[in-house]
Amino acid sequence: MKGMVFTYDALIALSFFLFFIGSIFFIYNVDYYDDVAIMMGEKRNTYLAQDIIITLNAFKFEMLNESIKKNISQELNISDDLLNSKAISEILLLLWVKNKSYVIDDVFYSLYHFLPDIAQFNISIITSSNNVIISNYSFESDVVHTAYTYLTGYEENQEPLGYVAKAFATKIQKNTTKIYVLSPQGAANVDGWITITKYFYVNSSPDNITNAVFYLSLHKGQNTEDIDYVLINGNDVYSSVVWLWQIDSSTGQGAFGYVDIMPYLQEGWNTLQMRFRNPWFNAHIHPGSRIEITYSDDSFYKGRKDVEEYLYYEDIYSQETSIYGTGAWATMEYSIPLNSNINNVTLHLSLRGIENAGWWWSWDDWTWYNWDVRVYVNGNLIDEIRNPDFNMDLYYDLTPYTVPGTNYVVFYANTYGNRFLGDDYTHVYSDPVNDPYGSTYIYVNYTYNDNPILYGNIDITLNELLGGVAENPKSYDIDFEGKSLLSTYLHIAQIFSYTIGVDVNGNEVFASTFPRGIPSKIFIDPSHFIASGTNTITIEDGCSGCDYLPESSFEYTILIPSHVGYGNVFPSKDDAMRDAVQRLRNVLGRYVDATEIRNETASIGNIPYLYGPLKLAVSVW
């Protein structure tokens, strides 16, 4: 056999070889040298663009030659001494604003005359909407290196030079109101006495208190002696109560009045205690009982993103005198802003003197019951206790039942409707001064989703009586004059009540979930209101005779800025400062008096611009 020269193996190997050689030559022919040169050239152009921007900002008008300066001054119609400290970048912007863009070339080339020998370039001004406003040349390269400087904005046709000022209120005086609510609660039966004690903290010296009123809304007996006393820090003010409404009925008397308590208040913890009875039915508090204190204060707003508060019940001591039994019930409302996350809500009940009443007939529900304590949240029965301990500490996690807006807790201990099953006494224990954690309270913890920590603001709480006549339904109009709202509450005052519905500008914001489930204080999220224009609040009770008293009120807290920014340009510092102070006083309005104001002024050369920003861009290729 003869050897073969051109076998298939050889042919395959040859083709691989030729492919390999071809690939090598292809790769070899890529010009690395040019790539490196291009890379270095691009880096050079980047540096040039940056250097131009930096020098435009560093080079001052006063460093230009005299002829250029004279030309610019004439075109801008501004004297040299007002332009001297300005950077060339600002001069270019001024020329553009004044429609003198044809001067820009002269200015630029007088400085960068060597530039066309080493690179192509372009200058542009870009507004916040990102449109190129002015450009010397059109782009002629795909690869452009651009550097920017931000110049604060400029309003055309505005005289750019002079002084601007801003003002800060560093010390203030404001009148603000704090309201302490007594929610509906009771109940001593027939000739039994109920003693209600409320502890409230006044964060103001009595010298700064300008008004303090206690509104009483009671269901009591028809006789004067059915109220034993009304004490403020041990001072009996009962005889000073001005009764506005006293309506007798077969179940006693619904009474509403007020008393001035300002002379008796002290800074820190204060005590309100009243003892009364209702020989016709059970003695209890109606919607509308509250303490309103208006005081002068110098504090600024301190917002919190995470809010924790303990809402203490009043201490309720319901005493049986003869044979008609006793019991206690109480309501409490708590509110959660709409834009927040509910972390935890806990109810602690500290009950004393609870009897095991066995089976008993409910006239209200027309059925037999054998519970002794019941707890409702927003109309939901969450617990029912039979065979209770005489003294009990009960804890309930209300978090799953809590909703954004107003929440309402009601508990009954040895009483329900017109049944009073306790013996001797029933005591809802609460002493937040000496025993806060042993007291009856609702603990509320939520976190705002948005950041409410609005530093530099002043919070003011105002409370306006709805006024008018006692009626149902009742409407109230309010215009917030553009102010920011922090919180809003409605305080209901009624002699008799059944159910309640509240709407704002035609939208329902609250409806009671079960009869007689009337909170005294209803939270309305500020988002339901419009900042400017008339807002209409309407309240309506399901019972036609259950009028809302004119002493119902609307409480709202507004936020007012404590400073104003730069305003218009003035030829002198004093004028600018006077303008800033006046603008600050206008913002503070009738709500706040600035007792100390700090000014900051700036000449246009230092902080020239009031609006903006614009970008000055230099592109090099």
Next chain:
Amino acid sequence: MLSPISVRKAQVFVSDFAFSALIFLLLIGVSFYMYDSLVERKEYVAEMQNTLSIAEDISYKLLKHTGIPPNWNLDNLQSVGFADEENVLNFTKLYLFSSLPYEKGKYLLTSQETYEVYINISSANELWSYGIRPPLNTKEIYRVNRIGILNDSVVLITIYLWR
């Protein structure tokens, strides 16, 4: 049926083997050449990047760095820098520096002994220069242009580097 031993021939050289060997040797040769060439390119790129780095460093000293100490003189100089503020040159420092012997000044600028440097600062006219001018027959000269301010003028700074 096997041939008798006396007539069997051994194979020393066949065309397949020759052809394969030739291909193999060619591949080896090309590979060595390619390797050599690529190494040369790689070294060139590295040198170019090194040159760029040195030139950037010089321009940094001119435009961004005040020197150590900031108010240095020829007696207390630790690190050279010529900027009063960003992109603004201090003529006094340039004047002081230009009194240094070239080799010393070059070393302060480049931290190298193998490079030569020439710096020219000009506006309408030359305002300052330092070093030896690049010879005309030098193959690879790297040039950097920067812009700064000197004595109330916007100036072009040109830095030349070569080996």
